Amino acid sequence: MRVFIVHAHHEAKSFNGAMTQTAQRALLAAGHEVLVSDLYAMGFDPVSDRRNFTTVRDPLLLRQQTEESYASEHNGFVPELQAEMDKLFWAEALILQFPLWWFGLPAILKGWVDRVFAVGRAYGGRRWFDRGVFAGRRAMCSVTVGGLAPMYSYSGINGPMSAILFPINHGILAFTGFTVVEPFVVHGPGRITPAQRSEYLELYRYRVLGLASANVLPGPNTADYDESLVRKAGISPADDQDGSRVPAARRP
Ligand SMILES: Cc1cc2nc3c(=O)[nH]c(=O)nc-3n(C[C@H](O)[C@H](O)[C@H](O)COP(=O)(O)O)c2cc1C
Structure with a gap:
């Protein structure tokens, strides 16, 4: 399998660094191909504007998506x-x-998405979800989180991780057609013992080696929606009423 890791951490000795190194080593040893974009090491510029393009569609008015289509x-x-x-x-x-930063992607990674997932390349022309550009490919968030797991449960102070990651899993990855694998989440990597650290990395090694068969999140079937993207009559209500896409039957 050809695996692309987009790595967003400024410290190679961090837990995030250890996770990417673990994934890269395990995948290569198992005969997979791996590319890593280490965004900080690359000095990736996350700001999306005219600097994205060598072409100019309209020099007087910058409409980002219009310029993206033209480019x-x-x-x-x-x-x-x-x-x-x-x-x-x-x-x-x-x-x-x-790492989870303010309940979302660090700016350098959000900017990578803003700039790389351009109209005409990653989406456009009603190519989305199961009809999306990246249909048939898998994507996964591998996330470290400062707060401990009970804080991120349905009854916890922050609410469920599935809701926090929904804009990424659904709004970015599923939207562009990826089959979204359940996220791999490590809570409080700064507070764990060396033994727990090794255990987490071993679990992560198994997860990346099993990426092709790992559990996936439910995504919408575009055939269930009309031209205005309203759910067709007779289709039962979605399980995603709270935006988390965790089926009611599976909620604690
Ligand atoms: C700018 C910033 C924002 C953060 N936001 C959150 C947050 O919203 N929720 C949380 O649990 N931890 C938050 N944290 C803590 C990080 O998620 C945590 O330090 C990181 O996952 C640890 O992984 P590392 O050791 O690889 O850096 C934040 C940290 C920083 C620097």
Whole structure:
């Protein structure tokens, strides 16, 4: 399998660093191909604007998606973005490796998505979800979190992790067609013992080696929706009423 890891941590000796090193070693040893974009090491610029393009559709008014469509048609992305797009299209599986920052992606990784997932390349023309550009490929969030697991339960103070990761799993990955693997979440890596650290890394090794068969999150079936993307009559209500996409039957 061809695996692309997008790594968003500024410290190689961090737990995130150890996770990416573990994944890379395990996958390569098992005969898989791996590419890593280490965003901080690359000095990746996360700001999305005209600097994305070598082409100009309208010099007077910057409409980001209009310029993205035009650049897609005219091979007009700057080399550093084109290189990331090439890796994305090369990959059969994508891993986003990041620490949870303010309930979301660190800015450098959010900016990578903002710039690389461009209209005309990653989506557009009603290519989304099961009809999406990356249909047939897998994606997974591998996340470290400062807070402990009870804080991120349904009754915990922060609510469930599934709701926090929903904008990423659903709004970015499923939207562009990926089959989304259940996230691998490590809570409080700064507070664990060396033995627990090794145990987590071993569990993660198993997860990346089993990426092709790991459990996946439910995603929408576009055939269930009409032209306005309203659910068709007669289709039973979604299990995602609270936005978490965790079926009611599986909630604690
Ligand atoms: C800017 C910033 C925002 C953070 N936001 C959160 C948060 O929303 N929830 C949380 O549990 N931890 C938060 N943390 C803690 C990190 O998630 C935690 O330090 C990290 O996952 C530990 O992994 P590491 O040892 O590889 O850095 C935040 C840390 C920083 C620096």
